[in-house]
Amino acid sequence: MSIKPLQALNNSLQNRVIVELxxxxxxxxTLDGFDIHMNLVLKGAEELMDGEVVSQADITIVRGDNVIYISP
Amino acid sequence: MSIKPLQALNNSLQNRVIVELxxxxxxxxTLDGFDIHMNLVLKGAEELMDGEVVSQADITIVRGDNVIYISP
Amino acid sequence: MSIKPLQALNNSLQNRVIVELxxxxxxxxTLDGFDIHMNLVLKGAEELMDGEVVSQADITIVRGDNVIYISP
Amino acid sequence: MSIKPLQALNNSLQNRVIVELxxxxxxxxTLDGFDIHMNLVLKGAEELMDGEVVSQADITIVRGDNVIYISP
Amino acid sequence: MSIKPLQALNNSLQNRVIVELxxxxxxxxTLDGFDIHMNLVLKGAEELMDGEVVSQADITIVRGDNVIYISP
Amino acid sequence: MSIKPLQALNNSLQNRVIVELxxxxxxxxTLDGFDIHMNLVLKGAEELMDGEVVSQADITIVRGDNVIYISP
Amino acid sequence: MSIKPLQALNNSLQNRVIVELxxxxxxxxTLDGFDIHMNLVLKGAEELMDGEVVSQADITIVRGDNVIYISP
Structure with missing residues (x-):
């Protein structure tokens, strides 16, 4: 039983995810939304640069073309 | 209850946002407008390079493909 | 009252603009024209590299995918 | 008898694959899914950087435009 | 009276242009032709690298996505 | 008598090819398949980095946008 | 009398061309074929890197998005 990438994203809604850019x-x-371009809405996300937390925000809207992978 | 990225942008209209390019x-x-490409209109925006304010403008029209994330 | 990016460009026609590439x-x-790709026509524009004026031209047609932002 | 790239991907579903980004x-x-953009779903995947394992995850959703090749 | 970028290109046909890539x-x-992608045909063009003439050709067909700007 | 690029690829099916990325x-x-994006399926391919063989695989699915040229 | 870029390419079929990537x-x-993406088929082409011949092939299929210009 296989799964499409966007369906796998849908299954991750409201779960904690790691988003590598x-x-x-x-x-x-927490993944709060996405669209077919893999634009993402994250809630309560920490931003890390080279492994260090550099910022935090209630809502982060990520443009999909920066995404390398998403791991729920 | 999830939210699409463009809806999250719409909810941020007339709010202060951080736009990382x-x-x-x-x-x-202040986010004054956007379109489906994530082209943005910002009002009263400061531009920062590596954390330092380098310019200020009444209106700034950002081309969406430079955007990494937007945080309201 | 919000504004779409291309409408904001339209409002800037015949105004002096800064175009960051x-x-x-x-x-x-002076912004003399544009299209939906943000291709631009500039009149009487100075080109700057790292802040120094390097050339001047009556008409400059800029390909939109080089644009970072436009500020009227 | 030749084979289309997406058909070759389809034949690799539920098989171990190497994905070079x-x-x-x-x-x-294990390739658990894909779509026409070569977005991928991997199960039980190890991430390697320059040959060293750097992380592991139950599910990894890879955005296709980072892919160089996939080898089942 | 504004002008669309492709119309400005059209007005430059058979004129000498500078094409910055x-x-x-x-x-x-001399601009001898173009299309909507800003692919260009140049006649009798000199190629310069960092300001030095490095070649000359009767006809040069430039792929549009390399263009930064065109100045008639 | 000229030939379209995809027709030239089609003529190379089941032949040994060099694929420069x-x-x-x-x-x-051996070219075992392709599609209109120049995604490729290679059989029994060796991967070379800067001229050195670094890996070998029964099947390799190459994403087309990494391709510079293919030589049968 | 102007000419479209693809028409200029068509006029170059079976002629020797320089293709800068x-x-x-x-x-x-020798240009043996092309399509609307400027994918090219070259016959009897020499490949040069920084001006030095590094390889030769009967047929070379070049993916168009690597092309800077073509000069017949």
Whole structure:
């Protein structure tokens, strides 16, 4: 039983996810939404640069073309 | 209850947002508009390079493909 | 009352604008036209590289995918 | 008898695959899904950077435009 | 009275233009044609790298996505 | 008598090909399939980095946007 | 009398062309075909890196998005 990538994202809604972006940037937060471009809405996310927390925000809207992978 | 990224942007209209762009550039201003490409209109925005304010403008029209994330 | 990015560009027609491009390039001139890709026509624009004026031209047609932001 | 790339991916479902990404990143895991953009779902995947395992996750959703090649 | 970018290109047909490309490359020649992608045909163009003439050709077909700006 | 690029690829099916990718990567194997994006399926391919064989695989699915050229 | 870029390419079929690619790569050969993406088929082409011939092939299929310019 296989699963489409967007369905796997849908299954991750309201779960904690790790979002790896280009250029050493990472977010860890709750996946509150997404669209077909993999634009994401994260709640209560921490932003990490090269492994260090550099900021925190209630809501973060990530543009999908920066995403390398998402791990629920 | 989840939310689509563009709906989250819509909810941020007329609010102060942080807009992180590629190459160490950032804007902090009031979100006055956007479209489906995440092109943005910012009012009263400061531009920061590597954390330092380098300019200020009444209106700034940002091309969406430079955006990494937007945080209201 | 919000505004779409292309409407904001339309409101800037025949006004002086700052156009920030990738790789440290900038134009300052009068916005004489644009299209949905943010291709631009500038009149009487100065080109700056890292803040120094390097050229001047009556008409400059900028390909939109180089644009970071436009500030009227 | 030739085979289309997406058909070859389909034949690899539920098999172990090596996924080579840009910037020296690699995943080794079970291919649990894909779509026409080569977005991928991997199960039980290890992430390697320059040949070293750096993380492990139950589910990894990879955005297709980072993929260089997939090898079942 | 404003002008669309492609109309400005059309007005430049058979005129000498400067075409600035990415990576320090420039052409100076007569604009003999273009299409909506800003693919260009130049006649009698000189190619310059960082300001030095490096080649000359009767006809040069430039792929539009390398163009930064065109100046008639 | 000219030939379209995809027709030339079609003529190369089941032949040995050299596939040059970005960033100094190359594959040498049998072309077992392709699609309109130049996504490729290679059989029995060797991967070379800067001219050195670094891996071998029964099947390799290459994402087309990494391809510089294919030589049968 | 102007000419569209693809028409100029069509006029170059079966002629010797110089194809300049990104990253210092160049081909010199006979243009045997092309499509609307500027994917090219070259016959008897030499590949040059930074001006040095590094390989030769009967047929070379170049993916169009690497092309900077083509000169017949």
């Amino acid at each position: 280009r250029a050493g940037r990472e977010f860890r937060g | 590629r190459a160490g550039r950032e804007f902090r201003g | 990738r790789a440290g390039r900038e134009f300052r001139g | 840009r910037a020296g990143r690699e995943f080794r895991g | 990415r990576a320090g490359r420039e052409f100076r020649g | 970005r960033a100094g990567r190359e594959f040498r194997g | 990104r990253a210092g790569r160049e081909f010199r050969g």
